[in-house]
Amino acid sequence: MTKVQRPPIPPEIKREVRKRCGFGCVICGMPLYEYEHMLEWAEVKRHVASEITLLCRLHHGEKTNGLLPKENVIEANKNPFNLKAGVSKNHLLHYSGKNVQLVLANSVFQFNDFPENSFFAPLVVDGLAIVGFRVEDGKLLLQFIAFDEFNVPVLKIVDSELIYRTEQWDIEWIGQKLTFRQGQRKILLQLVFEPPHTIRMVKGRILFNGIELLIGADFLFCSNNSSFFSGISTTNCPVGLAIGDPVPNAGAGMVFSGIPRYGFDRKAARKFLRKCQNEARLKKPSI
Ligand SMILES: [Zn+2]
Incomplete structure (x- = not known):
């Protein structure tokens, strides 16, 4: 047998x-x-x-x-x-050292030789640091926040301690990859933690105050005004990418303000995105 x-x-x-x-x-x-x-x-x-x-x-x-x-x-x-x-037990992520970076789609925001008692915000939306790093007493501390479309925070990382709300459809953490899903094949956000110095936002949507940024493999797409961002790279700018208002008064690498809110046509924006993706696919040489 x-x-x-x-x-x-x-x-x-x-x-x-x-x-x-x-x-x-x-x-x-x-x-x-x-x-x-x-x-x-x-x-x-x-x-x-x-x-x-x-x-x-x-x-x-x-x-x-x-x-x-x-x-x-x-x-x-x-x-x-x-x-x-109603929330997960806080879990410590092991970030350390003085060189940090956020990889967002194919854009990279980094800070090297990060000074003590300063703050680096690679991604800011409406004045709020969605991702932030600071060094305190020689310790590198990661900050992160993600919202759903109702502006409710679903995931927070405060001083490198991760916590999430448990009323999600699905949260799956395998190896370095943490995925939030709102339904079958409906990814709200996918993060990859690569301590000691890298965090990647690889899939999903960045939502805050009616702003929606879609994360593609090689682009970021702002649904509010159907604009693409791709391959941005900043080094040692206190703010990497700032979207919305107020614009941070610290030196930002890239600023996009005056983004229209809730009134925009989301369906038309998605249609435009699909059209652009199809065109890009057709342009790619087949192997
Ligand atoms: Zn246990």
Whole structure:
């Protein structure tokens, strides 16, 4: 008799488990986790969302080694840590050193030999630093904020401590990549953390105060006025890219102000974007 291979957990079941568990370990809320079958796989030989929970490496290890009773896990699964607070347990990102950069689509905003007690804001929207770095007591601290279309913050990084709201459709953190989804194939934001000095915004939308910036592979698209930005590079400018108003009074590498708000035609903007993308595709030489 051949041994039955354990098939992988289907993605939709994984998402259901993540959502039900508040996107974190059910015991401690840590946003980095593994999938744990509460009923032993060897006995049930099935993947059912309600029978699977999330545990961080520490608690998974304790469970495997018999130091965390199965009953405790089942109990925690009924009332996951993160759902009690509505936010994930804060998680420290290990940024350090004096050279930092934000890679946003194919634009790069960097600061080298970053001075003590100063602030570098690679991306500012309406005067708010969406991404920021500062050095305090020799420590590099990352700041970040992302909003949904209702101007509600969905993710915050305060002094390198990451926290997210748990009422999202999906939040998936695999390796360095953190993805927020608002539905099937509907990415709100995808970030890649590359400590000690790089953060990448690779997909999704940057939203704030009615401004929408779409992140493409090789462009940024501002839906409000259908304008493209591509391949911007700034070095040692206190502000990299500033969009909206007020314009920061610190030296900004690139400024785009006077952006129209809520009244613009989003459908027409998307249509224009698709048309430009199709034209660009046609122009590319086929290999
Ligand atoms: Zn845990």
